[in-house]
Amino acid sequence: MPEKRIAVLVTAAGRSERFGGTKKEFAQVEGRSVLDLAVSAFLSLPGLAALAVTAPPGREPETLAALSSATKAALESLGPGRFLLVAGGSTRRESVRLGLEALAGAMGITANGPSGGPSGGEPGAGPAGAAGAAPAAAPEAIVLVHDGARPWASERLALRVARATAERGAVVPLVPLVDTPKETGPDGTILRHPRRESMGAAQTPQGFLFGPLLAAHRRAAAEAGAAAEAGAASRDFTDDAELWAAYVGPVASVEGEISNKKITVLGDLPGTARGASGAGGTDGAARTVAAPFRVGQGWDIHRLVPGRPLVLGGVAIPSDLGEDGHSDGDALLHAIIDALLGAVALGDIGQLFPPSDEAWRGADSRDLAARAAALVREAGWEPGNVDCTVVLERPRLGPHRDAMRESIAAVLGIDAAAVAVKAKTKEGLDAAGELRAVEAQAVVLVVPRRG
Numbered sequence: 001m002p003e004k005r006i007a008v009l010v011t012a013a014g015r016s017e018r019f020g021g022t023k024k025e026f027a028q029v030e031g032r033s034v035l036d037l038a039v040s041a042f043l044s045l046p047g048l049a050a051l052a053v054t055a056p057p058g059r060e061p062e063t064l065a066a067l068s069s070a071t072k073a074a075l076e077s078l079g080p081g082r083f084l085l086v087a088g089g090s091t092r093r094e095s096v097r098l099g100l101e102a103l104a105g106a107m108g109i110t111a112n113g114p115s116g117g118p119s120g121g122e123p124g125a126g127p128a129g130a131a132g133a134a135p136a137a138a139p140e141a142i143v144l145v146h147d148g149a150r151p152w153a154s155e156r157l158a159l160r161v162a163r164a165t166a167e168r169g170a171v172v173p174l175v176p177l178v179d180t181p182k183e184t185g186p187d188g189t190i191l192r193h194p195r196r197e198s199m200g201a202a203q204t205p206q207g208f209l210f211g212p213l214l215a216a217h218r219r220a221a222a223e224a225g226a227a228a229e230a231g232a233a234s235r236d237f238t239d240d241a242e243l244w245a246a247y248v249g250p251v252a253s254v255e256g257e258i259s260n261k262k263i264t265v266l267g268d269l270p271g272t273a274r275g276a277s278g279a280g281g282t283d284g285a286a287r288t289v290a291a292p293f294r295v296g297q298g299w300d301i302h303r304l305v306p307g308r309p310l311v312l313g314g315v316a317i318p319s320d321l322g323e324d325g326h327s328d329g330d331a332l333l334h335a336i337i338d339a340l341l342g343a344v345a346l347g348d349i350g351q352l353f354p355p356s357d358e359a360w361r362g363a364d365s366r367d368l369a370a371r372a373a374a375l376v377r378e379a380g381w382e383p384g385n386v387d388c389t390v391v392l393e394r395p396r397l398g399p400h401r402d403a404m405r406e407s408i409a410a411v412l413g414i415d416a417a418a419v420a421v422k423a424k425t426k427e428g429l430d431a432a433g434e435l436r437a438v439e440a441q442a443v444v445l446v447v448p449r450r451g
Contacts (some may be wrong), residue, residue, distance in 0.1 A: 004005055004047060004140050004141060004142050004166050005047055005049040005107065005141045005142075005424075006022065006045055006046075006047045006048050006049060006141075006142055006143070006144065006162055007043045007049060007050045007051070007052070007103045007107060007109075007141060007143040007144070007210060008045070008048065008050075008051040008052070008140070008143070008144045008146065008205070009051075009052050009054070009096065009099040009100065009103060009143060009144070009145045009146070009147065010023045010035070010038055010039055010042075010051070010053045010054070010090060010146050010148045010247055010285070011057050011088070011095055011096060011099070011148055012035055012038075012053055012054055012055055012063060012086075012088075012145055012148030012149075013054040013055055013057075013088020013089070013092075013095040014056075014088075014092065014095075014149075016023065016120070019382050022169060023056075023059075023062075023378040024149050024263050024264075025038070025063075025066065025148045025149055025440070026062065026066050026346070026375065026378040026379050027126070027263070027378075027379050027380050028344055028345060028379050028380070029151055031345045032068060032345065033066040033067070033068075033326065033345075033346070033379070034148070034149060034151045034263055035053070035063070035066045035067065035148045035151075036066060036067050036068045036071050036151075037151030037152070038146060038147070038148045038149070038150055038153065039051070039053065039067065039071055039075075039148075039153050040071055041146075041154060041155050041157070041158050041163070041205075042146070042155075042158050042205075043071065043075070044155055045155075045158055045159065045162060046159075047162075048078065048085070049078070049082065049107055049141070050078060050082040050103050051075060051078065051083055051084070051106050052083075052084040052085070052086050052099045052102050052103050052106075053084070053148065053311070053368040054086050054087070054095045054096075054098065054099045054148075055085070055086070055087060055088060055183055056087075056088060057087040057088065058087075059443075060085045060087065061352055061353070062352070062371070062375055062378070063085060063243050063262065063321070063346045064085055064351070064352075065341070065346055065352040065375065066346065068347075069347070069351075073080070075153065081106050082106055084099075084102045084103065086098055086099045088104045089234040092244070093220060093221075093237055095111045096145060096217060096240060097214075097218070097220075097221055098340045100143065100210075100213065100214045100217055101214070102396060103143065103210075104210070104214055107141060107210075108257060109210055109211060109214070109416030109451040110211070116117075118196075130250065130346060132193050141209070141210040141211070142162065142165045142166060142207055142208065142209055142210055143207070143208055143209075143210045143213060144158065144161060144165070144207050144208075145204060145205060145206050145208070145240050145439070146204045146206075147204045147262060149262050149263045149264070150203070150204055150260055150261070150262050150263070151263065152257075152259050152260050152261060153203075153204070153205060153260045154256070154257060154259075154260070154402040157205070157256065157257050157260060158205055160173075160254050160255070161173055161205050161206070161207040161254060162207055164207065164254045165207030166250060167207070168251075168252040169208070169209050169212070169248075169249070170206075170207070170208045170209070170213075170241065170248065170249070170250070170251040170252060171206065171207045171223060171251070171252045171253065171254055172202050172203070172206045172209075172239075172241045172242045172251055172252075172253050172254075173202070173203045173204070173205070173206070173253070173254050173255065173256030173260070174200030174201065174202060174203070174253045174254075174255070174256050175200060175201050175203060175255075175256040175260075176196075176200060176201075176259070177196050177199050177200065177201055178370045179196075179239065180193075180196050181194050181196060181199055183195075200253065200256075201256075202239060202241065202256075203256040203257070203260050203262075204239075204399040206240055206241055208244060212244075212248050213243075213244060213248075215247075216243055216244060216246075216247035216248050216252075217243065219247050220234075220235065220237065220243055220246075220247065223235065224258035227341065229361055231248055233441055236263045255315070263378045271382070291446070293384065293445055293446065293447050293448075294343045294344065294381065294445070294446050295343060295443065295444070295446075296338070296339040296340060296341065296342030296344070296443070296444045296446070297335065297338075297339050297342060297441070297442065297443050297444075298334070298335040298336060298338030298339030298340075298341075298342060298441070298442040298443075298444070299335055299338065299439075299440070299441050299442075300331045300332075300334040300335040300349075300439070300440050301331060301431070301432075301439045302323035302324060302325050302329050302331045302437060302438055303323070303324040303431075303436065303437050304321040304322065304323065304324070304435060304436060304437055304438055305321065305322065305323075305324045306320065306321060306322075307322070307323030308321070308323060308324060308329065308380070309322045309323075309328070310322040310323060310333045310395075310438070310441070311323065311328050311329065311330045311365070311439070312330060312331065312333075312390055312392075312397070312400075312404060313330070313332045313333060313388075313403075313404035313405075313407050313421065314330065314333060314364075314365065314366040314369075314404070314407035314408065314411060315400055315404045315407050315410045317395060317397070317400055318395065319394075319395050321435065323438060326361055326362075326363075326440040327353070327360055327361070327362060327363040327364075327365055327414050328358060328362065328363065328364055328365050329365075330366075331390075331438050331439065331440040331443070332388060332390055332404070332408075332421075332440040333365040333366065333369045333408070333411070333441040334365060334368075334440070335388060335441055335442040336372075336388060336412075336442040336444065337349045337352075337365075337368060337369050337372045338387060338442070339371075339374060339386075339442040339444035340372045340375075340376050340383065340412075340444050340446070341372055341375070341376075342377065342380050342444075343388060343444055343446045344375075344376050344379045344446065345382065346375055346376075346379065349368070349372075352368075352371070352372065352375075353368055358389065366407070366411045369408075369412065370411050370412075371428040373411070373412045373413060376381045376446055377442070377449055379451050380448060380450060381446040381447065381449055382446060382447050382448070382449045383412045383413070383414050383418075383444060383445075383446055384414075384418065384420070384444075384445040385414070385418040385420075385444075385445050386408060386412065386414075386418065386419045386420065386442060386443070386444050386445075387420045387422075387442070387444075388408075388419075388420065388421055388422070388440065388441060388443070389421075389422045389423075389424055389440070389441045389442075389444045390421065390422070390423050390424070390438065390439070390440050391424050391425065391426055391432045391438070391439035391440070391441075392423065392424075392432065392437065392438045392439075393425050393426065393428070393433055393435045396423070397421075397423035398423065401421050401423070402416075404421045405420070405421050408421070409449070
């Protein structure tokens with residue numbers, strides 16, 4: 001393959017409206033998130049210079065937590081500023097443009113922007129200059145745009161698309177249609193009977209020369225803005241290949257993979273009613289088996305110091321010593337958060353709410369636990385019951401037990417009858433027994449979410 005730098009953009013900023021109200025990229029397939037599998041296909045690409053993932057605005061920490069430690073380590077090895085989490089826009093096209101802009105900044109790529117208004121160019125008008133999109137200043141770079149809800153793309157496919165893009169400029173992987181296509185009118189009447197042999201279903205990753213694609217997206221954004229100001233409708237593009245054809249030129253195709261399926265509804269996941277046979281092949285196509293429940297365990301310990309409040313399970317306990325910590329130090333809720341995340345293999349509290357991030361300084365751990373519970377539900381699971389133990393020499397926790405159970409239940413959105421809180425001492429042994437620390441343990445059971 002010619003020496004070209006490769007950028008990868010994985011789109012995960014959608015709302016997953018057809019996935020039962022949860023974020024499909026966070027769903028689990030054999031212990032890994034859909035997003036983690038989608039990203040992993042590109043980590044060994046020769047020439048990989050930068051990778052960006054788009055996320056719903058405000059949900060960047062959850063998106064980062066959906067990536068495994070191994071994936072994040074591989075991304076960090078690209079170098080400082082070469083792995084980016086980018087807040088998406090209101091449409092897929094806008095999210096892709098924002099991701100491309102971020103990657104261009106990281107890689108030092110420039111592309112001449114649009115002229116600021118419609119040029120009257122027709123779809124497929126020829127090369128970039130003929131359609132109004134100027135060439136890039138760094139044409140040696142290519143970008144692969146991949147759907148974060150396609151977890152079964154293989155490394156072979158990514159390499160095949162990258163090589164073809166370097167030669168052809170724009171490439172889409174296609175798979176043959178299984179069913180005979182029909183074109184229908186507004187009333188459902190069949191208008192045409194296209195030949196199945198001449199058609200294919202498009203997949204991702206789709207590959208493009210970086211500069212021209214960025215210029216085309218800028219052009220489309222400018223035209224959409226001008227149309228909105230004029231009260232007119234703007235062009236709609238179903239994918240980047242259609243946008244390229246409209247502003248740049250022809251798009252080539254390569255052979256796709258039948259196993260490279262897109263997850264759209266819950267039944268597309270292997271192990272569910274309609275996906276029980278699995279969806280993968282041999283290249284990273286993980287399979288899973290539907291389970292009636294999963295279990296996670298969590299543990300935390302915090303130093304006790306004067307001048308800090310003692311907060312356990314979201315309840316302030318009268319005491320002359322309190323937990324030292326970056327947030328409010330609630331060791332019990334921290335253990336529960338780790339148990340929740342562990343049950344669905346979403347990392348740990350340090351990954352989701354790192355103590356190095358000033359955004360979480362002094363944070364109320366009830367808010368953190370509610371976010372963790374929301375992640376569990378996004379992954380298709382529901383907290384069932386919680387069994388936890390606090391190890392503290394004094395004060396006595398018995399008088400506060402019911403308040404702690406009610407608080408935990410309210411945070412997790414479950415009944416207080418499903419929450420058990422036990423209090424133990426260390427009989428004067430270890431840090432907890434010497435009143436230098438408070439320790440908490442939690443076990444959480446989660447069950448498949450209904451609906």
